[in-house]
Amino acid sequence: MVIPVYWGCVVPTMQYGYELSVREIMPRLGVELVELENASCCGLPVQSINMNAAVYLAARNIAIAEKMGFTELFTVCNGCHLSLFEASHFLSQDEKLREEINLLLKEEDLQYAGRIKIWHTIDFLHDVVGEASIKKTVTHPLNNLKVAVHYGCHILRPSSVGTVDDPENPRKLDELVEWLGAKSIQYPEKLDCCGSMLMMSHADAAFTFTGLKLKAVQDLGAEALIDTCPSCQNMFDMRQKSAAATTGAKLNLPIIYYTQLLGLAMGIPEEKLGLNLNRSPIDEFLQKVSVSS
Amino acid sequence: MIYSMSATDLMTSKKPDAVTRKRVLSKLGEQKPYRCYQCLRCTSGCPSMKMLELKPHEIVALVRAGFIDELLNSGIAWACATCQKCKERCPQAVAPVDLIMALRNLAVEKEAKVPESFLQSLSMILECGRISRPQATLNRKLEKIEREKLGLPKLKEPDEKFKSAFMKALEKTS
Numbered sequence: 001m002v003i004p005v006y007w008g009c010v011v012p013t014m015q016y017g018y019e020l021s022v023r024e025i026m027p028r029l030g031v032e033l034v035e036l037e038n039a040s041c042c043g044l045p046v047q048s049i050n051m052n053a054a055v056y057l058a059a060r061n062i063a064i065a066e067k068m069g070f071t072e073l074f075t076v077c078n079g080c081h082l083s084l085f086e087a088s089h090f091l092s093q094d095e096k097l098r099e100e101i102n103l104l105l106k107e108e109d110l111q112y113a114g115r116i117k118i119w120h121t122i123d124f125l126h127d128v129v130g131e132a133s134i135k136k137t138v139t140h141p142l143n144n145l146k147v148a149v150h151y152g153c154h155i156l157r158p159s160s161v162g163t164v165d166d167p168e169n170p171r172k173l174d175e176l177v178e179w180l181g182a183k184s185i186q187y188p189e190k191l192d193c194c195g196s197m198l199m200m201s202h203a204d205a206a207f208t209f210t211g212l213k214l215k216a217v218q219d220l221g222a223e224a225l226i227d228t229c230p231s232c233q234n235m236f237d238m239r240q241k242s243a244a245a246t247t248g249a250k251l252n253l254p255i256i257y258y259t260q261l262l263g264l265a266m267g268i269p270e271e272k273l274g275l276n277l278n279r280s281p282i283d284e285f286l287q288k289v290s291v292s293s
Numbered sequence: 294m295i296y297s298m299s300a301t302d303l304m305t306s307k308k309p310d311a312v313t314r315k316r317v318l319s320k321l322g323e324q325k326p327y328r329c330y331q332c333l334r335c336t337s338g339c340p341s342m343k344m345l346e347l348k349p350h351e352i353v354a355l356v357r358a359g360f361i362d363e364l365l366n367s368g369i370a371w372a373c374a375t376c377q378k379c380k381e382r383c384p385q386a387v388a389p390v391d392l393i394m395a396l397r398n399l400a401v402e403k404e405a406k407v408p409e410s411f412l413q414s415l416s417m418i419l420e421c422g423r424i425s426r427p428q429a430t431l432n433r434k435l436e437k438i439e440r441e442k443l444g445l446p447k448l449k450e451p452d453e454k455f456k457s458a459f460m461k462a463l464e465k466t467s
Contacts, residue, residue, distance in 0.1 A: 009423040012440075012448050016430060019445060038451045040422040040459075045414040048397040049407075051320065052466035057418075057459070082377075094322065104465060107458035157377035158388070167381050193340050193376040201371040201408040205344040209374065274443065276432045283433075 001128075003119075004065050005033040006084075008077040008230070009041050015230035017274030021259035022076055022121070024272050028137050029129050033074070036064050038108075042080040043087070045200075052097065058087030059101050062118075063110040072117045074124050076259075078229035081120045082154035085162030088114055120155050121228045121259065123164035126172040134179050139267040141181030145288060147261075148222035149173040149184050150213075150236070152229040153193050176258060177226055180265040189216045196231040204246055210235040211247030224254040224285050226261055233257060237280045254282040264289050299346070300355060300367040309359025313399075317361055320395035328385040329353045335379035335389050345372035349379045349389030356392055361399070368406040370396040419459060422451040 011018050026033050043057030062084060065073045075081055091098045091114055102111055119128065151170050159167040168191070174184035195209025214236060217225055227233055235243065237255035244251040255278060263273040270276065270286060318324060333350050341347035347369060355364055364370065373393045380388040401407050414424045427440040427448050440448065 009425060012445075013423060013425045013427045014430065016438075016440060016443050016445060020443060023445075035446075038449070038455065040451045040455055041418045041424055045411060045424060046418065047394055048411050049401050049415055050463065050466055051394060051398055053459075053463050056462040056466065060455075100465070104458065104462045107461060108454050153374075153376040153378075156381075158380040160380075160386075191378075193374050195340070195374055197375045198341070198372075200410040200414075202345060205341070205372075208344055209340060276434075277430055277438065279431070279433060 001030065002032045002034060003072050003074045004036050004068060004070050006036055006039060006042070006061055006065070006073055006075040006080060008075065008080040010079075010230040010234065011076055015233055017260060017277040018076060018230055018233065018257050020272065020274035021257055021263050024268050025137075025259055025263050025266065028266055029125075029133055031129065034068075034070075036061065037068065038064060042075075042077075042083040044079045044083040047083070047086075052100070054083065055087040055090050055097065056101055056104055058083045059091060059112040060105060060108070060110060062088070062114070062116055063105055063112045065116055066113055067110060070116065072119065074119045074121075076121050076228070077231070078120070078152040078154040079231055081118070081162065081164070084118050088118070089161045118162070120164050122151070122155060122172050122176065125258075125262075126176055131175075131179055134176070134262070138180055138265045140265050140289065142261070142265055142289060143181055145182045145223050145285075146185055146221060147177055147182050147224045147226050148187055148217040148220070149177055149190075149258075150194070150225055150227040150232060151191070152227065152232045153191075154229070156191070173226070173228065173258065177261070180262060182261075185220060185222055187217060187220055187222075189213050192216075194229075194232040194235040196235045199235075206235065207239065207243045207246035210239065211243035211249055211251065214240065214243060214251050214253050215247065215249040218251065218253045222253070223288070224256050224261075224282070226256055226258050228258050237278055240280050252281055254278075254285040255280040256282060256285070298367060300351075300360070300363045300369055303363040303366050304360065310361055311359055313361040314356060314359045317356060317392070317395050317399055320398055321391055325385075325387050326353045326357050326392060329357070329383075329387045330385065332384060334382045334384065335387075338378045338382060340376055340378075341372050341374050347372040349373075349393070352396070353387055353389055353392060356396075361396070364396055365400050365403065365405040370400065371406070371408055419456060422455055426450075
């Protein structure tokens, strides 16, 4: 199948491992990704400044996909998921806002119709690509490695606006991980927030959110934390040392994108998946994966 | 720290400000905060409650009571992690987080307390279409790596028309 991909801001400018791994795994799953022309920020950070301007940014990217003739759109970032779904929600409820936004979109010869189906990494892989197709590509099963999955916030809630799974008892990422042969542990902090949105105003609090979750997961014996959001990965992986320093915990947890984990199970070389870019101590975990193959 | 005094510290027994309250509520499009009966489900699950003493139910009560300036001056709206748990769990669909975002928008309009980084993100979007241009990253060996070196396609910025269109959107919607 052919589907346009919306990368957002953080992935193409900072979290290259996510982009690399998505580009590697999709062709092997029979998915051809098409770039959106002229894409811009989804608007999430602008929500705090001017909600309608944020809706404009989100609507703009959806309109671009619609102009290109697509009926579906795939986004990799949790934050973008929230922004795109909230904009769609507002525009379906508020006729006046919709007219205002479309008037502004005319400047770029765009129009928002709101007929596009928006997917995120988790529901796209789980519901569209599916178990059989994914299992077929697994040549290096992860043989019962114990991992903890982190869904993040913006793809699960608010469910009235858009969710990829059950907001209080999600299972799809757990299943996606188990389809690779690994074990997904259940833990009380499963729905805890990484704190990344607080980096803009309260960095210490943000690092505390991150550190407390990582400590809990580590103490339960998880061998890695698996996520699907560049902002969460930025906190857990890139800023793990800061989180450790702020909470006074000794943190040593491998943090890996689900798409990188899937790539490993497919036998794709580490460099191609951008695993050299993960800042958390993943080398031991990578050795376990290659041993199990 | 963005704030030094809590909303409670800033209360002065003055009369409720119905005008500013209306201004906040008009951003929500509805009279949702009046549906709240203070069940505290929101605050019970709020991660910022533990770290930053954010109490979503209290913010709803203060807005209803008409003490908006005190809320803005305390900067408490910026303590929200936007995790959306309050919105998910509120039995009355008040959605404290929506009210918090409306307060943030009002703080910007009134040029009250606004963290610098939000405004920086906005200027970057105006400048290049995203919150940042591609940054060099470090690998695990702490060696600098650029996006091009990784074999990723060059990242295109949206064209000039975007900048003027977005500028217009900002003006028209404020």
